[in-house]
Each structure stands twice: as structure tokens, then as C-alpha cells.
Amino acid sequence: MNIIGPDTLVFGVDDVAACNRYLIDYGLLPMRSDDRGGRFEALDGTGIEIAHRDDPALPPALGTASMLRKTIYGVADAATLDAIAEELLRDREVRKLVDGSVESVDDMGFVIGFQVTTRRSLSLPAEPVNAPGAPAQRAPNVVAVRDDAVLTPRTLSHVVYFVPDAAKAEAFYVERLGFRCTDRFTGIGPFLQPAGTLDHHTLFMIQTPPFMKGCEHFTFHMGGPTEVLQAGTRFVAKGYQSFWGPGRHRFGSNWFWYFNSPLGCHVEYDADMDLHDVAWSAREAPMGADASQLFLFQHREKWAPGGPPPAGAKAE
Amino acid sequence: MHRTVMPKRFTSMRLANVADLPDPGARGFDPCEEGRDTLFVVRRGEVLRAYRDACPHFGGTPMAWRKDAYLNGDGTRIVCHAHGAQFDIASGECLLGPCLGQRLTPVEIEVTSGGEIVLISA
Numbered sequence: 001m002n003i004i005g006p007d008t009l010v011f012g013v014d015d016v017a018a019c020n021r022y023l024i025d026y027g028l029l030p031m032r033s034d035d036r037g038g039r040f041e042a043l044d045g046t047g048i049e050i051a052h053r054d055d056p057a058l059p060p061a062l063g064t065a066s067m068l069r070k071t072i073y074g075v076a077d078a079a080t081l082d083a084i085a086e087e088l089l090r091d092r093e094v095r096k097l098v099d100g101s102v103e104s105v106d107d108m109g110f111v112i113g114f115q116v117t118t119r120r121s122l123s124l125p126a127e128p129v130n131a132p133g134a135p136a137q138r139a140p141n142v143v144a145v146r147d148d149a150v151l152t153p154r155t156l157s158h159v160v161y162f163v164p165d166a167a168k169a170e171a172f173y174v175e176r177l178g179f180r181c182t183d184r185f186t187g188i189g190p191f192l193q194p195a196g197t198l199d200h201h202t203l204f205m206i207q208t209p210p211f212m213k214g215c216e217h218f219t220f221h222m223g224g225p226t227e228v229l230q231a232g233t234r235f236v237a238k239g240y241q242s243f244w245g246p247g248r249h250r251f252g253s254n255w256f257w258y259f260n261s262p263l264g265c266h267v268e269y270d271a272d273m274d275l276h277d278v279a280w281s282a283r284e285a286p287m288g289a290d291a292s293q294l295f296l297f298q299h300r301e302k303w304a305p306g307g308p309p310p311a312g313a314k315a316e
Numbered sequence: 317m318h319r320t321v322m323p324k325r326f327t328s329m330r331l332a333n334v335a336d337l338p339d340p341g342a343r344g345f346d347p348c349e350e351g352r353d354t355l356f357v358v359r360r361g362e363v364l365r366a367y368r369d370a371c372p373h374f375g376g377t378p379m380a381w382r383k384d385a386y387l388n389g390d391g392t393r394i395v396c397h398a399h400g401a402q403f404d405i406a407s408g409e410c411l412l413g414p415c416l417g418q419r420l421t422p423v424e425i426e427v428t429s430g431g432e433i434v435l436i437s438a
Binding site: 013014015016018022064065066067162208211212214216238239240241243259260261262263264265266300 | 351377378379380381382383385388389390397398399400401402412413414416
């Protein structure tokens with residue numbers, strides 16, 4: 001199953017205006033933004049769709065506080081789409097929608113969609129770094145730091161679910177849709193990679209009681225760690241509430257910075273995730289502060305050493 | 317040199333006037349100067365309450381999604397904007413979400429005849 005990753009996440013929210021504003025300030029590009037909702041995209045066309053929770057066009061809610069209504073995966077081609085529909089039809093309803101996509105439900109009750117991916121391929125440099133001993137990535141006189149840097153997220157990276165039965169949820173994605181486990185937190189859940197990408201994960205699941213079922217967070221890949229920190233700093237300056245980070249995860253090695261949001265879940269900036277192919281053997285570790293991050297920082301207001309000389313220095 | 321700043325302690329402190337708060341609405345405060353809001357006052361009609369800005373789900377994480385944004389869209393419930401947990405404004409009880417059955421920690425306030433909201437202890 002050549003599934004590439006999530007193309008779109010659909011949310012049914014109670015405060016449409018707040019969510020629209022939030023996603024624009026986060027850095028996504030509004031394709032549509034009005035009092036009914038909107039669509040907000042990264043550079044490659046992946047994105048987030050917002051609608052009011054009472055919009056009849058939305059798939060049903062999960063029955064918890066979660067506002068996530070649907071995860072739409074991009075697949076490589078029409079043959080993959082047909083293969084997925086055929087596979088899922090063996091034991092569940094699969095709807096063919098007017099836009100040509102198919103819609104069904106996973107074993108935890110999350111609505112999932114599949115479409116021939118609409119994402120555009122990107123041709124952009126990574127954030128360049130100069131290091132002794134390595135060829136310069138920035139030519140002489142090219143400065144790295146810019147106050148006016150454009151910090152648009154590049155692509156929808158991954159979504160994280162709270163699930164009541166992580167083993168059963170994992171089996172569905174692995175056995176039915178061809179995802180692979182790249183790493184695992186013992187007793188918590190797996191990091192899953194679909195067959196059409198080398199990214200460490202596009203889906204992570206966390207075992208929770210049933211009343212928590214829903215979305216823990218989603219994130220977009222930025223161009224590098226500086227972009228994560230600079231975008232997060234701008235977000236804080238606009239009054240948004242940091243939740244966790246900035247820091248760098250161990251599993252996946254991705255830089256992270258999580259924020260609270262009006263979408264009923266956290267929203268993250270991430271960058272520089274590991275790639276893995278079939279030669280990789282999944283690691284396993286108990287979840288905990290050490291296992292989940294290499295290091296963790298906390299934002300503070302800008303400050304600099306300096307100031308007037310100490311009083312004693314005024315003599316003479 | 318490292319210097320530890322002890323949080324300020326006090327017996328009462330004026331936070332705001334009731335008229336300063338939208339109805340419905342909320343506002344966060346940082347009375348101990350910890351660098352972030354640690355409690356919030358919420359107003360809805362005649363109901364005025366103060367709670368610690370600490371979601372019981374993770375034992376103390378901040379709840380607003382933006383400065384003073386503690387309520388849902390129509391101002392009928394307090395929401396933790398980490399995972400969308402919803403709380404009754406008057407009782408602080410979690411009605412939906414990850415901390416179902418738990419409740420927010422109330423903070424003691426008084427309202428003077430002039431509408432001044434006074435924090436009793438923090």
C-alpha cells in the first residue's frame with residue numbers, strides 16, 4: 001500500500017474565527033478563511049480544514065472532547081486507492097466520495113480518507129549549516145539570521161492519536177494498510193511509517209482510557225531547527241501559549257515545540273526528522289522524560305548580559 | 317552567580333474590577349511573579365470564580381491557548397486548550413475530556429462592594 005502520509009486533517013470546532021486566526025498566525029497559508037471555516041496549507045499543499053462542529057458535511061464526532069473529524073491520507077496512485085478500498089471492504093463500509101476519494105473508519109472509530117495525493121513536490125534547500133571540516137553550506141557573505149525570514153511550514157508531518165487499545169489500533173494500520181513500526185514506547189504505543197515515505201513516523205498512538213480518545217497533536221515540518229525556534233518565538237510573541245519545548249526528541253530525532261490551541265489538541269512545529277528504510281529495526285523504550293527528549297529548553301523573554309558598569313567602577 | 321528569587325507571599329491582593337472582565341470572559345494573573353499566569357478569574361453573569369491555571373490532567377500545565385483565552389467559543393465552559401477538556405464554570409468539575417471526574421483547584425477571592433476582586437491568598 002503506497003500511502004505517503006496525511007494530506008489533510010479535518011476538524012469540527014466550536015470557535016471557527018479563533019481557529020482560523022490561530023492557523024494563519026502559526027504560519028499556514030489560507031486557501032479559504034471565512035465564518036464557515038477554512039483550509040490552511042503548507043508549502044506542498046497539505047493542510048488543515050476547519051468547519052463548525054455543527055456543519056452537516058462533517059463526519060461524526062468521536063464523542064469525546066476531541067475535535068478531529070477525519071484524517072485524509074495521500075496515496076501514490078489510483079491503483080493504490082483501489083487496493084485500499086478492496087482491502088477495507090472485506091470487513092467494513094467504504095464510501096466513494098464525489099471527489100474520487102474513499103472514506104472508511106479504522107478499528108478505533110477514527111474516520112479515515114484516502115485520495116491520490118494532492119501534495120506538490122518541493123524543491124527547497126534545507127536550513128544551511130557551516131561546520132569545520134565540512135564543505136560550507138552557506139557561501140561567504142551569506143548570513144543565516146534574518147528577522148524577516150519567511151517561516152511557512154513545508155508539509156504536514158504527522159498526527160498523534162489517543163486510542164483505547166493501542167495493540168488493536170496498530171494491527172489495523174500494519175496488517176491492513178501496510179504501515180511499519182519504527183520505534184515503540186513500551187505499554188504506550190507505536191511510531192508508524194506508511195510504505196510511501198521514509199519519515200520516522202506519520203502516525204503515533206498513545207494508549208489512554210476511552211474517554212480520552214482523539215487527537216493529541218499534529219505538526220508540520222519546518223525547514224530546520226532555527227525555523228522551529230524562530231517560528232515558535234514569533235508565536236509566543238503573538239500571545240500564544242507554549243506547552244512543551246523547544247527541544248529535540250530521541251525517537252525520530254525531530255526538533256519540537258508544542259503549543260496549546262483552540263482545536264482541542266496541541267499544535268507543534270517540528271524539523272529534521274530521521275529517515276528509516278526496511279533495514280531499520282524498531283527500538284523500544286519505556287516512556288519518560290529521558291526517553292522522550294534529548295534536551296528540553298523553555299522560552300524566556302529576550303534578555304542580554306550587559307547594562308551599566310557596577311557602582312564601584314565609577315571611582316576615579 | 318545564581319540567585320534564587322523567592323515568590324512573594326501576601327494575605328490579600330487586588331486583581332481587577334469585575335467591570336474589567338468581559339461577560340462571559342476570563343483573565344489570567346501572575347500574582348507571585350512567576351513569569352506566567354498561574355491563576356485565572358472567570359466571569360459569567362452573576363458567577364465569578366478563580367481557579368489555578370493548572371489542568372488536573374497533567375498536574376499543572378497551562379490551560380489557555382492565548383493570553384486570557386480560557387473559555388470555549390460561546391463562553392459557557394472553561395476549556396483546557398491542551399486537549400480540549402471542558403470544565404463547569406461554577407464548580408470547576410471536568411465534564412468532558414481527559415480529566416473526566418477531576419476538578420480545577422479553586423482559588424479564594426472576595427469581591428468588595430465596589431466590585432474589586434481581591435485575592436485572599438496565593
